[in-house]
Amino acid sequence: QRERTQKKTFTSWINSILAKHTPPSVISDLYTDVRQGHLLLDLLEVLSGQHLPREKGFNTFQCRSNIENALTFLKSRSLKLINIHVADIIEGKPSIVLGLIWTIIFHFHIEELAQTLACTYNQPSLDCSSAVDSSPKASRSVKKSAKIKERWKISATKALLLWAKEQCSLHGSINVTDFKSSWRSGLPFLAIIQTLQPGLVDLEKAKARSNKENLKEAFRIAELELNIPRLLEPEDVDIMNPDEKSIMTYVAQFLQYSKNSHESEEDMQEKVRDAMSWLAAQEEKLAKLLINTENEAYYQKYKEMMSFMEAFNQEKKPFLPVLSSRSEARLRESQQQMREEWDKLISQINEWKAKLDQMLPSPLDNIEAWLQEVEHLQSEDLPDLQDPFKAMFVFREIIVIFKGLMDCFDSHLDTLQSFKNEDEKNMPLVFPEKLEEMKRRLFSNIHFTNYNTFLEYHYGLCSAIANEVMLKLNIWDMKYGTKESVESLLENW
Incomplete structure (x- = not known):
């Protein structure tokens, strides 16, 4: 099941990249098509923006040479290719081919995107392109770089997870703790879509639907409205232990969309000011409501809370993009202040809800x-x-x-x-x-x-x-x- 899901997901991701190649190319069967080396080089050329050497023919020697060129290029980027050999790729061994493609996806797609969040989440950042040097001193340096990259691999995964958590935190109790079963309900996908493009989904209705319905809706909206390629199907995610690598590959596309939607500084500052005014008004409204309902019975208090939350969830929609946005390096002072005010308001609302729950x-x-x-x-x-x-x-x-x-x-x-x-x-x-x-x-x-x-x-x-x-x-x-x-x-x- 896991191997089948990865093959399908990785093939769809590769084809979304190969569509940008000149001329465009496409993979039909991952294990078979990767043997020739040409499509592998096409993929790396699009991802790196570099022209790579290749043999034009398709005989065994030329295919082997093209795969060797691809692996040599990856090693020049200080990537570890553990147990990945040319002969295994030519044979189309599933575990080896999938391992190679995952290494490429993680480095060029997830790691590079996550580095834009590195300062935000206090993760280490590094330059992935190391010059090749055969001296003993350089050899020690490469080993040290490889160890740092191993630590960064964990950090890149964590940074992507923290970003996903943050998008979901804007919509109540939608918890994301991993890239596995946390996504099974489909609600995290829908929450991220709602954050990136408010108004596209109704999360309250989604909470009453089945997992498969939510996943189907999320993938449909992401493809049609955000132009995010459909890498997964509901049955790939709505299982006991869905594939972590496939979900990470898909979620990273939402981060890519967020990064591409970065607005100009002037527009952003204006939206920050508007959001700050709205947050201040909401805080004042909540304070008055708490005073006015202090002596009311539980039922009436809960009714007032429902009314407040309905208006709050409706009014926050225009502000979701600015509340979730981050600059490339670090949050500017005004954005940091806005985030603090948002966190403070959410904390007050959660405290109110907790007190009401104690009165049940x-x-x-x-x-x-x-x-x-x-x-x-x-x-x-x-x-x-x-x-x-x-x-x-x-x-x-x-x-x-x-x-x-x-x-x-x-x-x-x-x-x-x-x-x-x-x-x-x-x-x-x-x-x-x-x-x-x-x-x-x-x-x-x-x-x-x-x-x-x-x-x-x-x-x-x-x-x-x-x-x-x-x-x-x-x-x-x-x-x-x-x-x-x-x-x-x-x-x-």
């Missing part, structure tokens, strides 16, 4: 607290597997917490479904919309029950890594006399 009649208040605890656990980043010892204990703690929470699932489900929403005067205790929201959140946690298997797997993985590390440490626990032998030990480590 029993037993709904307990169910709400349980839901929030489960959702918080879902949204937390998983431990860093680079420290298997620490991660192992953290995973074990999460598993214990998770199992404890899931013990209450059935009883909360029964209570919520049997709750009689009326008081002694036959008046509703809770707004129907709030009950529906709680039911929807609770039913979404049915899928979360598979999370335990996921946690157990990672716990086992960390244990295996930790055991392997301890085994190696025991083997290496001996004296080394020469500088060379110590360097060899460090290299192995």
Whole structure:
């Protein structure tokens, strides 16, 4: 499944790039067409803007020469091509071809885009084009650069994820924690579209639709309205463990769209001023509302909040592009101030909602607290597997917490479904919309029950890594006399 998805996604991405080549070219079957080397060189020429040497014919020698030219060019960019050999590409080995294409996508598409966010998210930035030098000093420099690039690879992924989180954060509780199951509902795609082009989607309606309907709608709108190539299908994403690389490739196109839509400085500053005025008006409106409803019952308070949020969500649409935009290097002072005011207002709204949730009649208040605890656990980043010892204990703690929470699932489900929403005067205790929201959140946690298997797997993985590390440490626990032998030990480590 994963290999099939990657092949389809990578082929579509390549064809979107090859359409810009002169003359345009197209790949029909990735494993077969890449063997000749010509289309691989076409792809690299478009991405790099350079003219690369090539053999014009299609015999075995000429195809081999073209692939060698492509790999030599990639190595000149300090890219690691681990276990990628010319013979394997000529044979069309799926894992090797997909690994090569992913290296190209990550470097030329994701990494270069993410570097525009490097300063914003305090990630390291580096020059990817290193000159080739055969001296020992240069060799050490290349090794050091390769290690830095490995760290940056993690940072580029994180920068793209932080950007996606930020686009979604403008639309309430749409959590993105990875490039896998977080996207399954289709809501993050729709939220990003709504941020980039307000008015194209209705997120409230989307929350009541199925995953496949949302994914289909998101891919359709992105293709028709934003001119973003359709790299994925709903069935590629609406599965237990969708392919991370395919989703990253697709999400990066939205960042590309955002970057291309960069406005002039003068226009931006005017929009910032308008946004600041609107934010100040909203903050004043919220403060008055909190004072006016202080002595009201829960039902009336919730009704006022619903009315405020409906107007707020409608009025914020024109300001979404400027609220989510970032300059190439860093946020200017006025934009930084605007972001702070936005974060402050959202914090006040969330605090208001939290207080209202605490006022829910029993037993709904307990169910709400349980839901929030489960959702918080879902949204937390998983431990860093680079420290298997620490991660192992953290995973074990999460598993214990998770199992404890899931013990209450059935009883909360029964209570919520049997709750009689009326008081002694036959008046509703809770707004129907709030009950529906709680039911929807609770039913979404049915899928979360598979999370335990996921946690157990990672716990086992960390244990295996930790055991392997301890085994190696025991083997290496001996004296080394020469500088060379110590360097060899460090290299192995």
